[in-house]
Amino acid sequence: MVETELGDWRRSHYSKELKPSLKESDVTIMGWISSIRSHGNITFIALMDQTGEIQIVAKKGSCSDALFENISKLKEHSSVGLIGTVKISEKAPNGIEVVPKDLRIFSSVDKIPPFDPHAKTVKNIDTRLEIRAIDLRRSALQKVFNARSNVLRSIRQYFYDQNFTEINTPKMIATATEGGAALFPIFYYNKEAF
Incomplete structure (x- = not known):
């Protein structure tokens, strides 16, 4: 059975921190599946954080049959955590891959989103807003958030x-907003404000 809660698991590394010096070390990583390719006895997953x-890389025989079966059922955009061993591989995109030992599925996807979040542009704004959590994973938007964060930090x-x-002071605004239970009207220069 696959655990679906975080429980006592804590992330030991982000993907950027996985280096050749961690070869044969066990790590706990978490993220969402950006792509998955299955070739019979081997499954490749790109896990993004x-x-x-x-x-x-899950190979039949290098991980338990139950784990391999659960991995083969995963879909793109599912949110997972896994414990695995770091291996050096020249064929891996970053020269490093992780062989899984245990898996927790935090959120599985029933159907694939109607757009590719890795595409440079997505035309339909309504679709993007309907599944905003996935839209925000796009690298162009991540760059905007990172730049904003760096400017504010500086x-x-x-x-x-x-x-x-x-x-952080209280604010006076011209109109009431959603969840305005804590708002109360005041008169400011003979106009109502909240």
């Missing part, structure tokens, strides 16, 4: 270095 992608660091204190 926020730092990059790592290849998982601004904050500058002001911290200048001994400023960051304060």
Whole structure:
């Protein structure tokens, strides 16, 4: 049986941190499946996290039959965690692959999304917004979020270095918003605000 909860598992490495120096080490990695290719007795999985992608190689005989069967049932975009052994492979995209020992499926996919999140452009904005969690995995959007995060971190660091204190004050807005139970109207320059 495959566990479906995180339980006591904790990520030991991100994909970017897997290096040849970890050869034959056991690691716990987590992410979502960006691609899966099955060739009978061997299955290749590209597991993606926020730092990059790592290849998982499950061979019949190198992992338990139950584990191999569960891996062969996985679909793209499923969210998984696995414990495995780091192996060096010249054929692997990053020169490193992981041979799985144990698997936990956190979220499985029933059907494949109607667009490829790895494509450079996706035409239908409505479809993208309907499955926003998958759309946000696109590398172009990840670059935007990373750039924004770096700019905000730099601004904050500058002001911290200048001994400023960051304060988050209440805001007055012109209209009520969703979940406005905590909002109350006030009059500001003879106009209602919240």
